[in-house]
Amino acid sequence: MARKFTGYVIDNEILAKDIFRLKIESDSLTQIANVGQFVNIKCSNGLEHLLRRPISLMDVDKENGTFDLGFQVKGEGTKFLSEKKKGDSLDIIGPSGNYFDLNSDYKKVAIIGGGIGVFPLYYLLKNLKSCKKDVFLGFRQKQYVIMEDEFKMFSDDLYIGTDDGSYGYKGFIINYFKMMLEKNRYDIIYACGPTLMLKGISNLAKDFNINCQISLEQRMGCGIGACLVCACKIKMGKQWEYKHVCKDGPVFWSDEVIFDE
């Protein structure tokens, strides 16, 4: 269950242009956090920027009572976070949301992430039990390639691509992934990234008849399931319903999600 707590910054490291890895100390969170969950952080001191920013957990160190968040500076809220230094305190609610299904029956796993969507997948990868782990990561350009060494350490095979071909495979990583799907059989796909990419992966999962879990993003209000703003269309039998990313998600089975447009 999510709690409101004060977390203390241990480290704030730049991974790439405008992309940061924030390490925070909080024993109360690390003991109960699960793979796929997020925290909702207050990103201002005054009242100008009211809403908390939801950020996925990218790593949790239960032994040392610390957790890591990866984020990209996109506006004032994330800029505020990027300026945090060792010892600074943060007002945090979490861990929030549901988790990835880490069923040990999955013997061959594909992980596919795009851009900063790779962060929650790193936490996932580190917590997968013994199975064959193939990881596919896509970035815009070489300068945005992040976490390569970390992913390499925990995966069996790592494939990296850039949209412009400045590093690794040239083009959308989903296209490379599709080629691999034609040769390999996976028991499950886990994905996180831009909505269009997730839509494409959901279609692939359907075509190849593979279980697939995706972590969704939506603009949030309260982050605790009360305000109902972070709606996503979820199939309910032959109908659909607006479920909410903060409480019912962020992780959904790809075949239950309806992507509009």
Place this chain on the structure above:
Amino acid sequence: MSNVKLETEICGVKFKNPVIAASGTFGFGKEFGDFIDLNLLGGISVKGITVEKRDGNPPPRIAETPSGILNSVGLQNPGLDKFIKKEIPFLNNFDTKTIVNISGNLIEDYCIIAEKLSSEKIDMLELNVSCPNVKKGCLQFGNSANGIYDIVSKVKKYCKQPLIVKLTPNVTDIKEIALSAQEAGADAISLINTLLGMAIDINTKKPILKNNFGGLSGPAIKPIALRMTYEVANSVNIPVIGMGGIVSGDDAIEFLLAGASAVMVGTYNFVTPTACIDVLHEIESYLENKGYNSIHDIIGKLELNYEKGGCEI
């Protein structure tokens, strides 16, 4: 324990304190039970209920604006029957007043809800004639004196519990609307609902909200809310509940001074799930520090600089 008396009464309903969670910002209370003791609240105004279940508007439904947020949820709710079956029993577990916020496309919808709720264990009804996020109903009843008279007088016939009418600020003269609601039989007024607004993404050249427009709330609207609360409280003789951008005890005190018998905390619940309780404790400290015995020592005790405001609307 404090000796300050916080009890306030709104048309016969006794609230243990003047802090009520505002409709649409507190769900049905459950989610906040993880963060606060719901028994401490003066009351809870639940998420707006319609006769049938509503899906709400497509996302994005929220945008952050300076000191405020725009929302366009569109009254997503489980519908009256499910609310009665699932949510009222939950709310009855707590020693706090339950206010049911009701909405509809047609006046008949409001009447159906009021009638069905008349046998339920709830304390008050709040007539939502001010939601800017739905195509039909709501705001169209609330933005004219005639419209509000029509709906309030008709719905009132079906109400067993006292009826609060929640006003929209999207009008020229809110005093006229409030007086009309009073004349039609409203037992109390709550105000303000959100101000209709817009935010644009300059990269996509589209509104951030899928619904294009949304309701603005938060500290950005507090001065407007306060002025309107003052105007209405000084025009009608039924109790007024003030809201709009309250984030602290100081903010709440301003509304009480302006004439509100109670306040509702809304948007700030999203920022801090303990907001209502924080506001309550701060009100208590203010009263103690100033040496007041009771909340009634400050309600309506605003001292104007001049008898008439500088620019009366």
